[in-house]
Amino acid sequence: MNYKLNIIMSAVALNMITLPVAHAELIRGVEQQISHQPWENDNMPTGKGWAVKAPAGQGYAVSAGRKSTGANGINYHGGPVMLGTTNVYYIWYGNWAGNTATSILPDLMGGLSGSPYYNINTTYYNASNVAVTNSTLLKKSVSDNYSRGKVLADTDVAAIVTGAISNGSLPVDANAVYFVLTSADVTETSGFCTSYCGWHTHGTVSGQDIKYAFVGNPDQCPSSCAAQTTSPNGNAGADGMASVLAHELEEAVTDPDLNAWYDSTGKENADKCAWKFGTTYTTSNGSMANMKLEARDYLIQQNWLNASGGLCTLSH
């Protein structure tokens, strides 16, 4: 019995060792740059999986009518973007009972699809000149009752997504973004509330490239991750999450594998407009909002338009 147990433990240990080696991460989003810099100059894609330098004095144009690289302050690095309708799955992690976030954030996704705001993403395209579609759909939401406890590491977030897929709660969907939404009593130890409010990445699950993201509840740290304490939908945490969720979604769509659209400092589209809200208006409860999506008001950060020289905007 002990012998078998040893074999099992050794195999598990071996698996742990052969997991991808961690790399030191540099946060490349702390400098605030909102306009194109003349020194921005990236490689051009060959369509063969590698990139080459553009000829002197030229950027690359993927087709007639497109701006060359750098002209809009954000550059294409050859990787895929998410095409067609982007599916979204919510994993409500922790205790969300009685929290209006469970209606505010699903409504957000419905409102984003087809909106002038989400249309900004259609200015991003892949190496074949196929652009992102102004369409997203919340396919399914599931709950996770603290399967990994209340203190999460990044690898726990990955495991939550993997778990929801492997136990059949959610399908394997490579054209989707899986959001792990944590309740206010859950911490993420890699820097939630101190360095970031959310993040996205990707990984292989059951042979598919799965895109997933973490968004925590700003009720835990309003000064860091919520824009205001009185919010349009009467739930400062959920309304704060709405902006972060939009941020991560538009980045996941335009840079799903972290090798498509970002600028010379490493900022993805939404990073370039983080915490910039543009023109706002006052809602009936006195809070600020900047867009109405279907029946709800939201205060959502601007996104970077990959056209007209590049700018932070709320619509396209």
Add this chain to the structure above:
Amino acid sequence: MKQLILWLLVNVVMSASSYAADNVVSVTRLVVVFSQLAEELDVAAKHADSRVVDKLLAPNFEMRIGAMPGNPVPRAVWLRQMQTSPDVKLALAQMAVHDLGSVAVVSYLDKRATLKDDVYIVDVWKKQDLNWQLAVRYASPAGRADFVIPGAVLDAPQLDKRY
């Protein structure tokens, strides 16, 4: 037999799930705020802009560095030294802000081009009325991963994520 099945299941799940190791994140509002303050102070100090310096730098500011923690660098000396390289732009990375009410503890790497190696900085900002002032700066070489620091786990798995 049950254990063998368990092992196979673990093996299949672990093999099927591999994650990239380097991530993108959306920075907090305070990271944006203190990045801008640090940059503003850096520029003002290097160009002897006393109006901005007096606004952002506490009168009793000092810097303590790891090589001589018992001998703080006084405010005036720090300012004088900053002015010796006025054209070098501050390059911040990996900032974290701990908001403690009227005090904020801000850590980051200084990666400015003229430095031989990255410098790990911890700034303590104090709120004066509605403004933040830098009260103390602690700085040390960022060091190497194989330099053992009690309590640190340097080989913990990290995802390649974007904020």
